[in-house]
Amino acid sequence: MALFVQKFGGTSVGSPERIRHVAKRVARFVAQGHKVVVVVSAMSGETNRLISLAKEVSPNPDPRELDVMVSTGEQVSIALVTMALMQLGLKARSYTGAQVRITTDSAFTRARILDIDQTNLRSDLDSGYVVVVAGFQGVDEHGNITTLGRGGSDTTGVAIAAALSADECQIYTDVDGVYTTDPRIVPEARRLSTITFEEMLELASLGSKVLQIRSVEFAGKYRVRLRVLSSFEEVGEGTLITFEEDANMEKAIISGIAFNRDEAKITLLGVPDRPGIAYQILGPIGDANIDVDMIVQNVSHDGLTDFSFTVHRNDFRKAMEILKGVDAHIKSRGVIGDDKIAKVSVVGVGMRSHAGIASTAFRTLAEEGINIQMISTSEIKISIVIDEKYTELAVRVLHKSFELEQPV
Ligand code: ADP
Ligand code: ASP
Ligand code: MG
Numbered sequence: 001m002a003l004f005v006q007k008f009g010g011t012s013v014g015s016p017e018r019i020r021h022v023a024k025r026v027a028r029f030v031a032q033g034h035k036v037v038v039v040v041s042a043m044s045g046e047t048n049r050l051i052s053l054a055k056e057v058s059p060n061p062d063p064r065e066l067d068v069m070v071s072t073g074e075q076v077s078i079a080l081v082t083m084a085l086m087q088l089g090l091k092a093r094s095y096t097g098a099q100v101r102i103t104t105d106s107a108f109t110r111a112r113i114l115d116i117d118q119t120n121l122r123s124d125l126d127s128g129y130v131v132v133v134a135g136f137q138g139v140d141e142h143g144n145i146t147t148l149g150r151g152g153s154d155t156t157g158v159a160i161a162a163a164l165s166a167d168e169c170q171i172y173t174d175v176d177g178v179y180t181t182d183p184r185i186v187p188e189a190r191r192l193s194t195i196t197f198e199e200m201l202e203l204a205s206l207g208s209k210v211l212q213i214r215s216v217e218f219a220g221k222y223r224v225r226l227r228v229l230s231s232f233e234e235v236g237e238g239t240l241i242t243f244e245e246d247a248n249m250e251k252a253i254i255s256g257i258a259f260n261r262d263e264a265k266i267t268l269l270g271v272p273d274r275p276g277i278a279y280q281i282l283g284p285i286g287d288a289n290i291d292v293d294m295i296v297q298n299v300s301h302d303g304l305t306d307f308s309f310t311v312h313r314n315d316f317r318k319a320m321e322i323l324k325g326v327d328a329h330i331k332s333r334g335v336i337g338d339d340k341i342a343k344v345s346v347v348g349v350g351m352r353s354h355a356g357i358a359s360t361a362f363r364t365l366a367e368e369g370i371n372i373q374m375i376s377t378s379e380i381k382i383s384i385v386i387d388e389k390y391t392e393l394a395v396r397v398l399h400k401s402f403e404l405e406q407p408v
Contacts, residue, residue, distance in 0.1 A: 001033045002167040003125070007135060007157030010044035011174040012231035013077050022231065023084035025172075026130060030090060035125045037164065038132045039157040040081055042073025047136075047150070063108035067137075067147045071097070074134035074153070082132045092130040095120065097137035097145075102156065104138035104146045111138060111146035112214070113155065116163040125164075133160060151212035158215040162222035169219070169226050170238075171211065176230035177239035178203070178210055180404040181257040185395050188405040192255060194242045199255045199347055202381050206345040207260030216241070252408045253350030253357065259395050261342045261388055263293060264316035265373065266323060267308040270333030273300035280330055281307055284322050290315040294343075294376045294385060304333070308374065310385065313339050341373065342391040345383040346398060358382050364401040370394055 006029070008022050022038075029036050041047075050070045054061040061069075078094035085092035101117035124131045135153025138146050148155050154171055161169035178200065179189040195203075197220050204213040210228060219226040219241060229238030271277055282292055295309045311319045316339050323335045351357050358375075361382055365372060370393065374385035386394055399405065 001035070003035045003037075003164060004029060005037045005039060005157050005161040005164070005166045005169045007039040007153055007169070007171050008041065008081075008231055009153065009171075009173045010041045010046070012172055013040050013042075013081065014044040016080070018231075019077075019080050019084050020087075022081060022172075023088055023090075025231070026085060027088045027090055030130060036130050037121060037125070037160055037166070038081060038085075038130060039135045039153055039160060040074060040077040040132065041135050041153040042070075042077055046073040046076070064144060067108045067111075067145050071134070071137040071145050071147055074136050078132045078134045082130075085130055085132070090130055091128050092132060093124055094132040094134075096134045097156070098139035098143075100133055102133075102138035102159070104140055104148070106140040106142070106144065106146065108144075108146055110149040111140070113138060113148065113159045113218075116159055118163055121160070121164060148214070149212065151209060152214070154212040154215035155218060158218040158222075158224050158226060161224045161226075162218055167225065169224050171215075171226070171228045172231035173210065173228060174230070174232070175210065175228075176233055176236050177228050178208075178241075178256070180255070181395055181399050182208065182259075185259075185392050186399045186405075189399065190405055190407065192239050193237060194240050195255055196349055197241050197243050198380065199349055200241050202345070202347045202378075203256050203258045206258035206343070206347065206381065206383065207262070208256070208258045252348060252404075253354050254346055254348035254402045254404060255350075256347050257344065257395055257398050257402075257404070258347060259342055259344045259391055261391060262313055263310045263341060263343055263385075264313045264319075264337060264339035265308055265310050265341050265385065266316075266319055266335065266337045267306055268323060268327060268332050268335055269306050270304045271307045272330060272332070273303050273305045277330065278307070281323070281326055282309070284326060285309075285311070285319055288318060288322055290319050290322075294374050294383065296374050307332075310341070310343070310374070340388040341385050342388045342394075343383050343385050344391065344394045344398065345381050346402065347381045349380050351380050351382075360401060361398060364397050365394060368393060368397050 082094040104111035135156040177191040226241040
């Protein structure tokens with residue numbers, strides 16, 4: 001007998017029929033003698049609908065009120081899934097994040113989980129209940145409802161699995177595992193039977209939406225056995241996130257390609273090249289709580305250089321405003337911004353021991369006439385910033401060039 005945390009995403013609970021299907025799947029595990037905690041997202045499209053509704057009333061909704069509102073999506077789902085389980089004759093009970101007492105910090109719309117009270121969960125499980133918990137939400141120390149950022153139900157699932165020392169956290173979604181890249185963009189993408197935790201962390205942080213980055217961080221910190229599976233297919237092992245590179249692991253050099261269109265690039269032209277300048281530019285950005293991702297500073301000409309960096313698109317306007325002030329202060333030659341960029345990243349632990357991966361990537365993009373605007377590398381990834389309109393082409397040609405569709 002095992003304890004499973006099973007998380008079902010928006011599409012998996014997107015209609016009454018699908019909810020019944022989820023209940024049947026859970027019931028099969030219970031029939032085998034397992035204990036199950038179910039974590040659910042809002043029905044597909046619901047979170048977006050709620051956010052748009054809020055924006056119709058207020059273009060810049062108050063974050064606390066936004067959380068009160070968007071958390072209702074998951075509340076509907078837990079009740080429906082619980083009803084469907086009861087309909088099958090199971091004992092089941094639903095909990096919102098606040099009812100469980102999933103305590104978070106007070107960073108509305110992107111809160112972090114601090115603690116999970118196990119009391120209710122454990123006593124219900126011990127009495128034979130299936131416990132159904134709302135993903136994506138918690139409560140801060142003052143009793144305010146908080147949410148965990150888009151895709152946050154994954155994190156709820158993994159955090160509960162960690163708190164209860166579950167045997168496995170299963171993320172059921174609309175694909176049957178983690179692929180070499182988003183299968184919606186590259187139909188030839190291949191499912192990976194395993195992926196290392198390190199690689200999954202990179203893919204998630206670089207834009208692969210299949211798991212929220214924080215869920216992967218949690219899994220790493222608490223060593224949660226984490227698996228991604230299809231909620232539509234009855235059979236299949238999905239993808240297991242592994243902590244060690246064991247003998248059975250696929251030995252690919254590159255494991256996958258991620259992309260995101262969430263960033264914007266800002267360039268300060270003709271910046272005086274002297275000590276302290278990076279701080280003068282990025283200090284005010286940091287003070288405004290804006291995260292900077294990539295940074296490029298050119299070689300100087302006549303003591304002047306161009307300084308570029310990327311920020312999240314949501315922070316683009318604010319960052320541009322701040323930079324206009326900096327521009328005047330340091331007497332540079334103006335600020336230009338571009339919010340139509342994409343970041344494409346090639347990820348793989350095998351890069352550590354293989355040279356030439358970067359040059360293959362650059363050659364591949366050059367052959368398609370795609371201009372590279374920025375580059376950043378780490379031991380296990382190369383990220384390249386390009387014009388947004390080439391995103392899909394770049395992902396496709398890189399996928400092909402690294403032969404990711406071929407089994408290893
Ligand atoms: P859920 O609603 O179940 O949480 P998401 O939409 O958040 O589902 O995540 C699943 C989606 O992630 C897939 O439909 C797929 O388009 C996308 N995706 C992006 N990168 C990958 C990848 N490398 N492997 C699998 N899916 C990916
Ligand atoms: N419903 C939330 C979202 O759409 C959380 C989730 O699905 O994980 O982002
Ligand atoms: Mg998701």
